[in-house]
Amino acid sequence: MSIFVNKETRLVVQGITGKEGQFHTRQCIEYGTKVVAGVTPGKGGQTMDGVPVFNTVRSAVEATGANASMIFVPPAFCGDAIMEAADGGVELIVAITEGIPVLDMVKVKNFLAAKTCRLIGPNCPGIITPGECKIGIMPGKIHMAGGPVGVISRSGTLTYEVVDQLTKLGIGQTTCIGIGGDPVNGTNFIDVLGAFENDPDTRGIVMVGEIGGSAEEEAAAYIKAHVTKPVVGFIAGLTAPPGRRMGHAGAIISGSSGTGQAKIEAMEKNGIRVCKNLGIIGEVCKEVF
Amino acid sequence: MKIHEYQAKELFRTFGVPVPDGGVAFSVEEAVDIAKGLGAYPVVVKAQIHAGGRGKGGGVKLAASEAEAKDHAGDILGMTLVTHQTGPEGRLVKKLLVEAGQEIAKELYLSILVDRATAGIVIMASQEGGMDIEEVAAKTPEKIIKVRVDPLTGIQGYHLREVGFGLELPTAALRGFSTLLKNLYTLFVKNDCSLLEINPLILTKDDKVMALDAKVDIDSNALFRHRSLLEYRDLDEEDPLEVEASKFNLNYINLDGNVGNIVNGAGLAMATMDIIKNAGAEPANFMDVGGGATAEMVENALRIILMDEKVKAVLINIFGGILRCDVFAQGVVAAAQKTGITIPVVVRMEGTNVERGKEILAASGLNLINAVDLKDAAEKVAAAI
Numbered sequence: 175m176s177i178f179v180n181k182e183t184r185l186v187v188q189g190i191t192g193k194e195g196q197f198h199t200r201q202c203i204e205y206g207t208k209v210v211a212g213v214t215p216g217k218g219g220q221t222m223d224g225v226p227v228f229n230t231v232r233s234a235v236e237a238t239g240a241n242a243s244m245i246f247v248p249p250a251f252c253g254d255a256i257m258e259a260a261d262g263g264v265e266l267i268v269a270i271t272e273g274i275p276v277l278d279m280v281k282v283k284n285f286l287a288a289k290t291c292r293l294i295g296p297n298c299p300g301i302i303t304p305g306e307c308k309i310g311i312m313p314g315k316i317h318m319a320g321g322p323v324g325v326i327s328r329s330g331t332l333t334y335e336v337v338d339q340l341t342k343l344g345i346g347q348t349t350c351i352g353i354g355g356d357p358v359n360g361t362n363f364i365d366v367l368g369a370f371e372n373d374p375d376t377r378g379i380v381m382v383g384e385i386g387g388s389a390e391e392e393a394a395a396y397i398k399a400h401v402t403k404p405v406v407g408f409i410a411g412l413t414a415p416p417g418r419r420m421g422h423a424g425a426i427i428s429g430s431s432g433t434g435q436a437k438i439e440a441m442e443k444n445g446i447r448v449c450k451n452l453g454i455i456g457e458v459c460k461e462v463f
Numbered sequence: 464m465k466i467h468e469y470q471a472k473e474l475f476r477t478f479g480v481p482v483p484d485g486g487v488a489f490s491v492e493e494a495v496d497i498a499k500g501l502g503a504y505p506v507v508v509k510a511q512i513h514a515g516g517r518g519k520g521g522g523v524k525l526a527a528s529e530a531e532a533k534d535h536a537g538d539i540l541g542m543t544l545v546t547h548q549t550g551p552e553g554r555l556v557k558k559l560l561v562e563a564g565q566e567i568a569k570e571l572y573l574s575i576l577v578d579r580a581t582a583g584i585v586i587m588a589s590q591e592g593g594m595d596i597e598e599v600a601a602k603t604p605e606k607i608i609k610v611r612v613d614p615l616t617g618i619q620g621y622h623l624r625e626v627g628f629g630l631e632l633p634t635a636a637l638r639g640f641s642t643l644l645k646n647l648y649t650l651f652v653k654n655d656c657s658l659l660e661i662n663p664l665i666l667t668k669d670d671k672v673m674a675l676d677a678k679v680d681i682d683s684n685a686l687f688r689h690r691s692l693l694e695y696r697d698l699d700e701e702d703p704l705e706v707e708a709s710k711f712n713l714n715y716i717n718l719d720g721n722v723g724n725i726v727n728g729a730g731l732a733m734a735t736m737d738i739i740k741n742a743g744a745e746p747a748n749f750m751d752v753g754g755g756a757t758a759e760m761v762e763n764a765l766r767i768i769l770m771d772e773k774v775k776a777v778l779i780n781i782f783g784g785i786l787r788c789d790v791f792a793q794g795v796v797a798a799a800q801k802t803g804i805t806i807p808v809v810v811r812m813e814g815t816n817v818e819r820g821k822e823i824l825a826a827s828g829l830n831l832i833n834a835v836d837l838k839d840a841a842e843k844v845a846a847a848i
Contacts, residue, residue: 330730331784335782410737
């Protein structure tokens with residue numbers, strides 16, 4: 175089993191004819207993802223590597239039965255693209271785009287509150303159920319199918335590092351999700367933790383956080399109350415200075431809030447095994463799971 | 464993007480938020496001219512730098528006469544102002560705001576910000592103006608009024624009333640306050656602000672409200688639709704190496720340590736800084752070349768790190784995904800050939816095309832230290848300094 179995506183997932187790619195869109199669509203197809211449609215306004219009727227391109231998400235969904243979307247639309251238009259996907263009838267939206275203005279995302283998030291679909295991202299590597307479905311830009315081959323570990327992270331390459339260590343130690347993954355580095359995003363830690371808790375094949379969870387905001391603290395309290403499976407945590411940015419945006423728009427210590435130390439304390443207090451050295455996180459997982 | 468107080472007040476005037484009369488001065492003479500033009504004393508002379516705590520550091524002074532205004536301007540202009548936000552090295556003051564002094568009946572606090580947790584726009588206000596608001600929030604949270612505005616419907620009359628009555632303003636001041644707050648919200652949304660803070664907002668003796676201070680941060684991701692705001696960027700307030708890095712779309716932050724590092728991806732870059740510290744050294748910077756970096760970007764990243772005189776060794780940590788290791792290696796070789804490497808450089812690469820990347824580095828003849836994994840890399844770089 176897995177969460178959110180599997181071999182039945184039917185993907186539409188918004189922005190499929192752009193440079194990034196084309197490259198990553200090919201990578202996803204090569205991995206085995208069922209890419210059934212693409213959307214680029216004005217290019218409806220064309221194909222990209224045999225994938226039919228439509229002008230709108232709604233027409234793509236009607237023609238192909240797509241139930242998930244991957245978005246590579248530039249930041250200025252990405253809020254619009256997410257809302258189009260939500261209204262167009264897909265159940266899962268994965269927004270890869272980095273650099274969406276936060277006030278756009280604030281509107282999108284409130285718009286989505288009245289919908290039933292799920293948004294992952296933006297500014298994220300995507301989601302992968304190894305061996306079944308890859309929606310995003312992560313390198314597929316570092317993953318190992320079959321579980322038993324679920325991975326959730328705010329970061330991209332940092333997640334690859336963690337997954338790579340797991341795989342090299344023979345620890346497979348059920349599903350790996352990057353929820354993105356923006357201050358306002360769709361799916362949060364708690365949503366994913368709940369899903370992993372309910373997935374019988376996931377027997378342990380790795381949670382990778384970073385400085386900024388309070389999502390890790392809230393997740394830690396949730397874990398104590400609702401998660402019975404062991405959780406290994408990691409927080410990036412202990413050496414980051416306050417008031418500076420560390421690459422990710424959301425990775426900033428504001429005043430005294432959002433520090434790595436506070437997050438680690440909250441996680442340890444709630445029974446999470448926090449690994450403080452990224453170089454050995456695989457070994458720690460091997461010990462715990 | 465941070466902007467100066469005087470620039471924030473320009474925006475305030477444009478959007479109908481009352482501020483004291485005044486102007487910006489780049490010399491003592493200009494400061495005196497502005498003071499004379501205001502027609503009455505006292506005037507306030509305020510250092511313009513991108514940091515808070517200016518008053519405590521001696522960067523804000525009240526002048527009761529033209530002679531005093533001249534003295535204060537002379538003292539503040541050109542001083543190195545040290546506040547809790549500048550770091551010990553302080554910031555050179557190159558401009559002043561000269562404003563009419565006000566008769567203050569009460570000091571209030573007012574801010575608008577994006578609340579990550581609720582994905583709303585939140586108005587915060589307090590009667591404890593002029594204080595450190597974090598301290599007020601920690602010690603007496605009941606003294607903070609928080610009102611969340613739904614960004615889809617925007618600010619409504621009841622939001623204004625909740626804040627206005629919550630601040631226990633005199634009835635005569637309520638109408639003026641409501642207009643101020645409504646205009647402030649419009650300014651916030653129209654300019655893609657990420658933070659807007661007035662501390663203090665003052666109530667004058669004749670029941671008017673006015674922004675005595677102004678702090679505005681603009682969302683850098685939204686600058687593409689605010690070309691005019693780009694003029695507010697002040698390169699004097701930025702680290703020269705950071706300015707250089709920004710020309711190449713590199714996410715770079717200059718820090719105090721001596722181990723330079725280059726990483727792809729923000730999370731991994733932060734974790735790499737942490738692991739350097741774990742190994743007993745201090746990171747000299749944060750440098751994220753991004754997921755889709757080109758050889759040219761990598762070349763510039765290494766060049767900038769090597770320009771930093773503090774740097775005694777460099778750790779390069781790449782997890783090749785979109786950025787392939789061979790592309791990365793080409794960038795390293797190009798930079799090394801152009802600038803020359805005279806300090807130890809430890810390279811750890813993993814992921815897409817890693818074998819090809821290692822071949823390129825080996826064939827270059829460069830004196831690089833190879834690391835097998837992240838732990839090994841951190842230990843090797845700490846041992847090298």
